[in-house]
Amino acid sequence: MQPITRLLCTFILAATSPLVWASDATSQARQQWYEGIVTGYQSLKKETGALAERARDYCRNPAPQSREQLEAAWLDAFLAWQRVRFVDFGPVENNNLSWQFQFWPDPKNLVARKAAYLTGDEEPITPQVISQSGVAVQGFPMIEYLLFDQTFNTGDNKLPAPRTCELLTGVAAHVESNGDELMTRWQAFRPHYLKTDQYFDTTVRAGMAALEILEERRLAQPMGLRGNGKRNPYIADAWRSGETLKTIEATVDGLNQFFLPGLTTALESNEEKHLAERIRNQFNEVQQNFPGAYFPMATALDEEVQFRVLQGLYVDVSQLTILVNDQAAVALNVVRGFNSSDGD
Structure with a gap:
């Protein structure tokens, strides 16, 4: 009976070992993802704090230098979010x-409408007003509007008008508070994330959705490759500041730093080393071929030479999306979510 017992044990071990290895790999991937996101959220917390400080400094001393520092702090914080x-x-x-x-997206231009209402009202813009005014008021796009919108910055309420400074510093403080809250909550979320197997698929889907949105809505739609076929810079994000391409690059950088390591760990443990290497190489391709000049989206869509550069970027991103969303997802048995590209 002893040889039979050994044979049975060997069979059971052979049958279960891949499952054990797979479980170890997904756990390791989640650990890498968790730590990567911690790093990203720490940067967001730091930069939103700096933004709130620069907003207060500018409204106390609205000099050209403090305005430049404020604009730079807005961009640093916004890119940390990306x-x-x-x-x-x-x-x-x-x-x-x-x-x-x-x-x-903001197809109804709610940010501009909310800004006009709040700067035209007479009631103090308190933290409670900000918290009750809705998401169109509470984030980076509102600050971008106050800083960079051309029409607004020719009017009577342009910065450093007192009410506009109230709105600027209030929104910046709200963003800072949310950065602190997100970091604290993510740290508390650690045990649940690491011990819950379903967050493996959830995280892969998050990366997939980000690439879909990047390809389809942040590049293809403004380029006129979808919908009515007309180029339209005003449906891109960060169009007022002219920083659309920098936000796209930051998203790719974030995926490369915080998402790719866990993804390749899972692929390599699943005997997909070649695919993992192809995805690494394609991330490098996107980053190496990224436009050296961060021209505004309006310029990229209007000038044919720049548009061809944008087309090259779109092709690079599309190839990366195919590798991750089609090939890697299939290899890892991750089914795309029904609403994976709905909303941002």
Whole structure:
């Protein structure tokens, strides 16, 4: 009976070992993802704090230098958000935090309408007013509007008008508070994330959705490759500041830093080393071929030489999306979510 027992044990071990290895790999991937997102959220917390400070400094001393520092702080904080924008699960879902950081798309121009109402009213713009005014008021796009909208900045309420400074500093403080809250909640979320197997699929889907949105809505639609076929810079995000391409690059950087390591760990453990290497190489391709000049989207869509550069970027991103969303997802048995590209 002893040889039979050994044979049975060997058979059971052979049958279960791949499952054990797979479980170890998904656990390791989740650990890598968790730590990567911690890094991203720490940067967001730091930069939103700096933005709130620069907003207060500017409104106390509205000199050209303090204005430049404020604009730079807005961009640094906004790019920090772009790097973790792909995370669409967990604490960022609470109280619509994602939308509070960035209300986009904005087809009805609610940001401008809300700004006009609040700067034209006589009631003090208190933290309570900001918290009750909705997501179109509470995030980076509102600050971008106050800083960069051409029409607004020729009017009587342009910065540093007192009421506009109230709105600027109030929104910046709200963004800072949300950055602190998101970091605290993500740290508390750690045990649940690491011990819950379903967050493996959830995180893969988050990366997939981010790539779909990047390809289809942040590039193809403004380029006129979808819909009515007309180029339209005003449906891109960050069009007022002219920083659309920098936000796209930051999203790719964030996926590369915080999402790719866990993805390749899972693929390599599943005997998909070649695919993992192809995805690494394609991320490098996107980053290496990224336009050296960060021209505004309006310029990229209007000038044919620049548009061809944008087309090259679109092709690179599309190839990356195919590798991750089609090939990697299939290899890992991750089924795309029904609403994976709905909303941002």
